[in-house]
Amino acid sequence: MGANSDLAAVLESLHPAAGDTSLIGADPRLCAQALRVDGIAVSVTTDSGLGELLWSTEGTSTRLEDLQYELGQGPGHETALYCAPVLVPDLARVPTGRWPALLPEAAALGVGAVFCFPLSVGSACLGTLTLQQTAPGPLPDATVTDAWLLANALAALIVEGSPQQSAFAVATEGSDFYRAAVHQASGMISVQADISLAQALLRLRTHAFRHGRSLTEVAQDVVSRRLSFRDDEKGPDIPAGEGTEGP
Amino acid sequence: MxxxxxxxxxxxxxxxxxxxxxxxxxxxxxxxxxxxxxxxxxxxxxxxxxxxxxxxxxxxxxxxxxxxxxxxxxxxxxxxxxxxxxxxxxxxxxxxxxxxxxxxxxxxxxxxxxxxxxxxxxxxxxxxxxxxxxxxxxxxxxxxxxxxxxxxxxxxxxxxxxxxxxxxxxxxxIERAQLQSALSSRIVIEQAKGILAERWHTHPDEAFDALRRHARAQQRALTAVCRELIDGTLDTSALQRS
Known part of the structure; x- marks a missing residue:
């Protein structure tokens, strides 16, 4: 009982109910509580190799996923690459060379431990489930078991498909996409700077990281035309690869 | 043997x-x-x-x-x-x-x-x-x-x-699980919105309406139309601004 019955409730509610436009029905906060961790996030891998964030507790976990997306490194990338769990009970003890850009950011964010599980079918990795704790320390065995249970249930959900997923695929109104602005901004930057979409996304990520801002914030600025990459590399004071503040 | x-x-x-x-x-x-x-x-x-x-x-x-x-x-x-x-x-x-x-x-x-x-x-x-x-x-x-x-x-x-x-x-x-293909489609749509919005100096929502209207009129999948816009193979003069 206790944590397990809480988890059972989360598993039951994973499939979104009719009328709910979310791709994952359950409440991430309740899920984190059931697993007794400080935060939880689910990302799904895409062609770009980056994980699109689908579901997360607000604050630290969301920011940690964003950082890994911006920096292109971290436990999520390794989990997706090797389709194996990456359990880091103490981030402070990870050699700097493993994730040189991420580690200081994660420390500043107050993340002490990260546990990343693959959402796998056979040996293919579809995405990642990441648990995060402020206090360093290993996950209890029971929590590891619960996390695997949740990861497998999520993998099944991702493979199966749902009316919500079909609606999401064609951008039906109400089917919110966390990084919608990021991809819109990539499209805009690709025209502004006459570069490929992949390069545009990279430039956006670099800009966000250099200015210590979140990627979604910077993307919003591009979409709202507060920031343009049109004059990129022309201004004398602008380092290559960065945007300029628009009018 | x-x-x-x-x-x-x-x-x-x-x-x-x-x-x-x-x-x-x-x-x-x-x-x-x-x-x-x-x-x-x-x-x-x-x-x-x-x-x-x-x-x-x-x-x-x-x-x-x-x-x-x-x-x-x-x-x-x-x-x-x-x-x-x-x-x-x-x-x-x-x-x-x-x-x-x-x-x-x-x-x-x-x-x-x-x-x-x-x-x-x-x-x-x-x-x-x-x-x-x-x-x-x-x-x-x-x-x-x-x-x-x-x-x-x-x-x-x-x-x-x-x-x-x-x-x-x-x-x-099985690289294409349902949700992954949904995500890929969605990313393509958002990118196309951005490209068209920038070309037309308009808001992505307006670009999206035009793309959607075009797909409906041509009875084609929205994602396919968006993909063509990205590839540069779509005749954008056929797109109607509202």
Whole structure:
């Protein structure tokens, strides 16, 4: 009982109910509580190799996923690459060379431990489930078991498909996409700077990281035309690869 | 068939796995049978590590409940668990010897009850990656000769290649889970919104309306239209601004 019955409730509610436009029905906060961790996030891998964030507790976990997306490194990338769990009970003890850009950011964010599980079918990795704790320390065995249970249930959900997923695929109104602005901004930057979409996304990520801002914030600025990459590399004071503040 | 012919046949079968549409489980069952014949042991099983690292039986030379139980027991203890952890073979384990079975007393007891006297575990390994273990049982208290041990490891290697090859194929085939293709479509749509919005100096929502109207009018999938806009193959003059 206790944590397990809480988890059972989360598993039951994973499939979104009719009328709910979310791709994952359950409440991430309740899920984190059931697993007794400080935060939880689910990302799904895409062609770009980056994980699109689908579901997360607000604050630290969301920011940690964003950082890994911006920096292109971290436990999520390794989990997706090797389709194996990456359990880091103490981030402070990870050699700097493993994730040189991420580690200081994660420390500043107050993340002490990260546990990343693959959402796998056979040996293919579809995405990642990441648990995060402020206090360093290993996950209890029971929590590891619960996390695997949740990861497998999520993998099944991702493979199966749902009316919500079909609606999401064609951008039906109400089917919110966390990084919608990021991809819109990539499209805009690709025209502004006459570069490929992949390069545009990279430039956006670099800009966000250099200015210590979140990627979604910077993307919003591009979409709202507060920031343009049109004059990129022309201004004398602008380092290559960065945007300029628009009018 | 001679021993060499059996071994060769196993290798050839493994090479056949390089083509698509082969049945891994069927192949591993055949491999178990070959092990039985080539090594003159009583029972054989192939155990694979799942993503959680737990060993699961994937094929066995026979399906006697008592044998299957022995494989199932090796979730947390047993020669295969040790073999997977260390990546090295554990051969000629006398199931009567408390010293040899110190790491897995419960398993040893059950194996004795099932009528076995000796067991061997060989790693299924490619470089650093241990994907599972090959488990052999013998009702007689006899050791594998050195040449038998080499043959056993060769068969374990064959199984490893087949499994890794199969994973590559499966990986390719199911790379498109439903939600992943939904995400890919959605990303393409958002990118197209951005491109068109920038060209028209308008808001992405307005660009989206135009793309959607065009797809409907042409009775085409929205994602396909967006993809063409990105590729530059869409005639954008056909798009109507509202």
């Amino acid at each position: 001679t021993r060499e012919e059996h071994l060769l046949a196993a290798m050839v079968e493994a090479v056949d796995t390089l083509v698509d549409n082969f049945d891994l489980i069927d192949f591993l069952h055949q491999l178990c049978d070959r092990c039985n014949k080539l090594l003159d042991v009583s029972a054989v099983g192939v155990l694979l590590a799942d993503p959680g690292g737990k060993l699961q039986l994937i094929a066995a030379s026979d399906e006697h409940t008592r044998l299957l139980e022995l494989f199932a027991l090796q979730i947390d203890q047993g020669p295969c668990v040790e073999c997977r952890r260390s990546g090295t073979a554990r051969l000629n384990i006398s199931l009567d010897s408390p010293v040899a079975t110190a790491g897995f007393p419960r398993f040893a007891q059950r194996a004795r009850q099932a009528g076995f006297a000796t067991t061997h575990a060989l790693p299924m390994r490619l470089r650093q990656q241990v994907v599972g273990a090959l488990n052999l049982f013998d009702t007689r208290a006899q050791h594998l000769s050195e040449s038998d041990a080499r043959v056993a490891q060769a068969l374990a290697d064959v199984a490893t290649i087949a499994i890794l090859q199969h994973r590559t194929i499966v990986h390719g085939n």
